[in-house]
Amino acid sequence: MKRIAAALLLAAAISAVHGQTLVDLRTQSKSIDFTNANSTRPIKAGTVLPSLCNSGDMFFKLDAPAGSNIYGCAALNGWAVESGGAGGVGSASQLTDFLAFPSSNTVLTVGGNCSAATPCNARIGNTTYSFTHGATATLTGGTGLAYIYVSSAGALTVGSNLTLTCSTGCQALSGVTSFPANAVPLFTWSSTSGTWDTSGGMDYRAFLSGRAITAGIGLVGVDLGGTATLSVDSTLVALRVPAPATATTACTAGVWATDGTYYYVCVSTNSWKRTALATW
Numbered sequence: 001m002k003r004i005a006a007a008l009l010l011a012a013a014i015s016a017v018h019g020q021t022l023v024d025l026r027t028q029s030k031s032i033d034f035t036n037a038n039s040t041r042p043i044k045a046g047t048v049l050p051s052l053c054n055s056g057d058m059f060f061k062l063d064a065p066a067g068s069n070i071y072g073c074a075a076l077n078g079w080a081v082e083s084g085g086a087g088g089v090g091s092a093s094q095l096t097d098f099l100a101f102p103s104s105n106t107v108l109t110v111g112g113n114c115s116a117a118t119p120c121n122a123r124i125g126n127t128t129y130s131f132t133h134g135a136t137a138t139l140t141g142g143t144g145l146a147y148i149y150v151s152s153a154g155a156l157t158v159g160s161n162l163t164l165t166c167s168t169g170c171q172a173l174s175g176v177t178s179f180p181a182n183a184v185p186l187f188t189w190s191s192t193s194g195t196w197d198t199s200g201g202m203d204y205r206a207f208l209s210g211r212a213i214t215a216g217i218g219l220v221g222v223d224l225g226g227t228a229t230l231s232v233d234s235t236l237v238a239l240r241v242p243a244p245a246t247a248t249t250a251c252t253a254g255v256w257a258t259d260g261t262y263y264y265v266c267v268s269t270n271s272w273k274r275t276a277l278a279t280w
Helices: 002-019
Strands: 044-046 058-061 070-075 078-081 100-102 107-110 120-124 127-131 135-141 144-150 156-160 163-166 171-174 184-192 195-203 219-224 227-232 256-258 262-268 271-276
Touching (some): 100 195, 107 156, 107 184
Parallel strands (some): 044 058, 156 171
Antiparallel strands (some): 058 070, 100 107, 107 135, 120 127, 135 163, 144 156, 184 195, 219 227, 256 262
16 A cells, blocks of 8 residues: 555656746746856847847847847837837947848848937038837849938938839839939948848948038138138129219229119229120
8 A cells, every 4th residue: 555655746846847847037037147158148139130020029130230230110010129228327329320221131121219309400501300109121133332321401312223112101113223422321241132231331421521512613611610702702703882973982993883874994093994785
């Protein structure tokens, strides 16, 4: 009888050992500390963002620029880079405005980090354009280079000789082989046989920029307090002034005037000559 009972206990113990093959860390553990673990992999990783995701999913993009590797699924099937803002003293900031990346082999996402709370801004002249959401460029064919920029009219643009379409908030232009004048360059991205190259991006975004202005013939340039002022070089280009009242009205040699009846020219300091105007 004792032998039977012992056998039954042994069988129960073996069954219990073999029956529990999985451990539920949520309910079967306490105060877990992975500090000394050989490795931990809390999120999925790869070079292409999954086409499907649920809000709260995370992904580590292996080929993204350092500091912009982690993506979060903010909405159904919508990835956005999770990057910090400007760092404090002793830390570095990461430029993330208008970040571009291939979200699939044929879809390039531009400005996936732009939102109403954190808009992506571009300044053209004295006008600042704000973009509160990103856009996508879907490739259907071609091999070559796409130029991604904000146009002088403030439009997010993908210009190329490829066959592609842009989503709302973006315009696709054909025949573009370089960044247009007065545009704000963002990226170039290469494609091969209708597929975006995984590492084909070249970042042209600039946090700091400047423009050198040089006066040409007939102009004089003055740079004062960060403002460049261009004016006509009066020694080369005659200036128009009000018509003189007399032949000795104050003037500087070279200036001219007209009142519809006469054409006046100052031939020397305070000395005018005139000739009548006539039709023919």
